[in-house]
Amino acid sequence: MAETRLIHGRYRLLEVIGRGGMGEVWRATDESLGRRVAVKCLKPLGPRHDDGVAGVLRERFRREARVAAALQHRGVTVVHDFGEADGTLFLVMELLEGRNLSQLLGDNAHHPLPVHDVVDIAEQVADALAYTHRQGIVHRDLKPANIMRLADGTVKICDFGIARLGDGIGVSSRLTSTGIAMGTPHYMSPEQISGGEVDHRSDLYSLGCVLYEIATGAPPFDQDDTWAILVGHRDTPPEPLRKRRADLPPLFERIVLDLLAKTPEARPADAGDLRRRITGSRAVLPPGPSGYVPLGPIPVPAAPAVPAPRLPAWTRSMTIGRASVRATLPHAALPRDEAATALTGHWTTATAVPPRPQTPPLTPASPVPGTFHTPPSAPAPGVLAAATATPPGLPAAPPPGSPAVPAPVPAVEPELLGVLAGRHGAGLSLGRLGRWAEAADVHRSVAAERERALGPDHPDTLNSRYEHAFALSRAGRSADALRAFGHVAESRARVLGPDHPDTLRARQETAYVLGRLGRHAEAHPVYAEVLAARERVMGAEHPDTLRCRHNLAFTLGRLGRLEESYRMAYEVAAARARLFGPGHPDTLATLYEVAHTLGRLDRWADALGTYQQVADARARALGPDHPDTLAARYEAGICLGRLGRGREALELYRALAAARTRAQGPDDPETLRARHGLGVNLGRLGRWEEALAEAREVTAIRARVLGPDHPDTLVSGREVAVCLGWLGRWSEALDRYRQVAAARERAFGPDHPDTLASRNDEAQCLEQLGRHAEAVELYRRVAASRRRPPAGG
Incomplete structure (x- = not known):
């Protein structure tokens, strides 16, 4: 051109x-x-x-x-x-105005980057990979030239030219029949080289190669020929980074070596787990930029003396170029009978990374759940045990105010630790399937066995106790979860320190469970303290900080502090839009909360516009029938009704009920909510016979599916009474109002606001029937109950 x-x-x-x-x-x-x-x-x-x-x-x-x-x-x-x-x-x-990592290394005469820059780049790339992997996308060619650092410090992954969409199980990395290699040799995973199955953990291996290079100045296997590089990936344990660069934190070295494990199963579970570990490693970084001075030439391991096994055919014409600057792959076609073949010979697994004495293998952590007001579900694995162990010659007792130093871990059979790690992973899988009660049982059992083997304060023991608490919370056992999270938070504060990310996660979950129990006044100070710590340690716009601010905004709204809630949610939505983009699920979740608060402030037109914005964005990203899209549309219908636009609301709820029926079935509670809204708006338009028929049918289904005294069933029962009243059938309406009031009194107590509202409805009905004395007496009883302070208040 x-x-x-x-x-x-x-x-x-x-x-x-x-x-x-x-x-x-x-x-x-x-x-x-x-x-x-x-x-x-x-x-x-x-x-x-x-x-x-x-x-x-x-x-x-x-x-x-x-x-x-x-x-x-x-x-x-x-x-x-x-x-x-x-x-x-x-x-x-x-x-993009910036430099890729290959260029940054070249600018620095191929000396490594400062430690703080390396950790910051690692954290940002891990966060981006966590997002792309959640979308089912594996990059498959991650290398320094494909990672840009902009002038403002933002790091971006580029070039998805050979990415594949995953199918939830794994994607094949085998070469095409033309023999065009997929990847760059200095950064290819062992399974990618062999033509085996590739999933998101191959990207993690490639990231480990990149981090190794920017931290030490050279990739882990920096040999002069293709065979040496590929065999290095296949058979040679990478040299520990601190042998090449002594000022790297041991914890960060451990993270990179775990990424370079020869088998996918031995690497971190996912990029979200990795990001949490990198964030945790910041706590042990030296203050200020690193003043690293190169330590001299990097030794190259000797080539193996045994005959070389046959390499994949496509490696014949591969040239390695300069590491991170130019690593080219062939474009010429190869004969069809020489498509990629697996490397032969024994694969090195047990010796891929030198073992850590008395330190158990890392256990996978659960992904951050996609629920609306939920903080992250899993702490970083127990990698701090090695970093916090007392070195020889130093006092065993920590300085005053510092985290406790764990006692030495007793010698434990590796087989037992492996079995427990597998059971821990099985518990996480049960949670991902929504089988929370079973997950809770598994984590409780693993936590007990880890405590016996490793001690009560070992990070892996606390990791299992955290997952047990999380599963209890999602299984609806909030009181049990509250006690369990409290124990984990207290232990982590003692072992890791009060501001450690794992401690803050446990405390934030404690606040979340308090909110689930309706104890928002108690949740508020916990959220406020966690937020202050997150801002101090991570910064005001770190994703975990913003998640905590989101939850605090939600809590302020439930405490009736609506203006504060609105301002905070609005600020969080703006920050998330800057950080993730305006259509990101987290941004839209906070906008949803903004809209909810606007409605409670009677700013219905503003609320409607915000809900419609959320619904449109979710429809584009998730599809028009996705539950999150439909939830925003439902709330938009409420706004239309409040604004007197009943005809528009009616059509919206009719379409919503049809969509919910297609997606979730006719008896799903959300389908019935949409039908309830449809009936309410039929009444607003004066179509009371139709509204009555709809309300009766919804009430009957809810009674069958949810139970006769379920709050939703009672709301529909009240709607039946409203329709009967508007049709002038006051005796029938009175009977229905009394049934609802009696059920609410049984469920909530005589002084609950919903019970009193039902008694007030009953009094109005008595007035319509001319029974004024009974109505006046009932009004007096309701007024007296409302003046009484709450029990225990």
Whole structure:
């Protein structure tokens, strides 16, 4: 393409700013919107490349467009557009002002980056990978050249050209029949090299290679030929980072070596688990930027003396180039009978990472659940035991006010620890399936056995106790969960310190459970203290800090402090939009809370607009029939009714009831909520016979599904009475009001607001029947009950 050429009628190409294996990237201007963009074009291959190779590369380019366009995260490059002009495929992306990690290393004469920068980059990349993996996407070519650091410190993953959409089990990394290799040798996982099954843990291995390089100045296997690199990935334990760079924290070294485990099962469970561990490692960073001085040449392990097993066919024409700067892969086709073959020989597993004396294997942590007001569910694994063990020659007692130093871990059979780690993982899997009661039993049993084997304050024991508490909470056993979280928070504060991320997670879950129990006044100071600690340790806009502020805003609303709740939720929504993007689920969850508070402030028009914004964004991201989309639409219907727009509300609820029936079935509680709203708005339009029929049917189904005294059943029963009253059938209405009042009194007590509201309805009905004396007496009783202070108040 010629310079300054206008393509697609709007993108003016100005200058080439990068070239790679698949194409070239131009600095360009979007003349329709007046913004600067980057345009990636697929290079023509020329006459020496056959049509099969061209087809594969074009499909990879299209895949990059589809994959990248579906991602919306602060740590992933934003894609604006995709198309084809004059036979050339192009991809329009945000223009990133910064340097990729390969360039940063080159700028630094291939000396490693400062420790604080390494940890910050690791944390941001892990967060972005956690997001992409949750979308079912595996990058498969993570390397320094594909990770950008912008001028403001933001880190972004680029180039999803060979990414694959996962199917929840694993994706094949086998090469195409053309023999085009997928990946870059210095950063390829062992299973990717062998042509085996690849999942998200392959990305974690590649990230470990990247972190190793930016932390030490060279990748873990920096040999001079393809065979040595591939065998290094396959058979050679990576040299510990601190042998190359002594000022790296031991805890961070442990994280990187765990990422470089030879088998996927031995690596961290997922990128969310990894991010939590990296965040926890910040607590042991030295103050201020690192003043690292290179330690000299890096020793290269000797090549094995045994005959080399046969490598995959595609490695014959592979050139390694310079590590992190230029590692090229072949584009020429290979014969079909020489497609990728697995490496032969024994795979090294037990010796992949030197064992840690008396330290149990890491256990996976549960993912952050997607519930609306829920803090993260799992702490980082128990990796601090080694970091906090007392070195020889130092006093065993910690300084005053510092976390306690755990006692030495007794020698434990590795087989037992492995069995317990597997059972812990099984408990997490049960939780992911929503089988919380079973998960709670598993975690309780594992916690008891870990306590016997490792001690009550060992991080893995506390990890299991945390998961037990979390499962109890989600199983509806809130009182038991509260006690369990309290124990974990107290122990972690003693062992790890009051401001450690794991301690704060346990305290935040304690506050969450207090809210579930309706004890918002007690939850409030806990949230406030955790928030202050998170802001102090992590910063005001760290995702965990924002999650805590979200929960605190929710609690303020339940305490009736609506203006404070609104302001805080609005600020959190704006911060999450900056951090994650306006369509991110966390951003929309907080906007949902903003809308709820606006409604309680009687600002129904503003609430309606916000709910509609949330519903539209969720429909685009999740689909129109997703439960979260439908929940926002339901609330928009309430706003329409409050604004007197009953006809619009009626149509919305009719469509909503149909969507809920398709998605969840006719007897689902959410389907019945939509039908209840439909009946209410029929009444608002004066269609009382239809409203009565709808209310009776919904009441009958709710009584069957939820029980006759369930609050939702009673709400529908009251709606039947309302319809009977408007139809002038006051005797029948009185009977129905009395039934509802009696049921509420049994369930809630005689002075509960809902019970008193039902007694008030009963009095109004008596008035309509001309029974004024009875009505007056009932009004007096209701007024006296409302004046009485609450029990125990």
